[in-house]
Amino acid sequence: MDKRIVIGSDGSGFELKEAVKKHLIEEGYEVTDLGTQSADQPRPYYEVAHEVAPKISTGEFERGILICGTGMGMNIVANKFPHVYAAVCENTYAAMKARAINNANVLTMGGWITGSFAGCDIVDTFLNTDFLENLEDWRQKNLTRAFATVQDYEKEIYKE
DSSP states (O other): OOSEEEEEEOTTTHHHHHHHHHHHHHTTOEEEEOSOOOTTSOOOHHHHHHHHHHHHHTTSOSEEEEEESSSHHHHHHHTTSTTOOEEEOSSHHHHHHHHHTTOOOEEEEETTTOOHHHHHHHHHHHHTOOTTTTOOHHHHHHHHHHHHHHHHHHHHHHTO
16 A cells, blocks of 8 residues: 555644644654644635545545544545545444445544544554455455446546
8 A cells, every 4th residue: 555645634633633643654654734734723624625535536645534523524525526435434443344345545533533542543444454355255246346336426427
């Protein structure tokens, strides 16, 4: 996996974003932080997600992390972009399944919900789980077909 990550938060997710960013840098990732840059000058979730999601959509980055109060606002905005598969994850199990089953490429979390230590664990799980990892053969075939169908829907919607 590419060791470059794009990340962003609003004011409610700022503290968790800063902890996650520090952790990722310590783990050797190159982190591009598109906001919020200061707790004193928060940016709205929809603006930050609207900057981060296109970086995934165009393939500039393989994975992204967005953090707001609940993770849900960022998730809604990010999923408006083609080739972005954002998932709200509140624990490592959800992060593992979001990657293994849904091939999610954007992790969203809530700064009001998730503490820094848990957030870093969720990020590690998300970044270190591959699509179809540890799934039975029949499930891998089914999910490969399902993901291709989702991509077909996407082509239809976005007239690709």
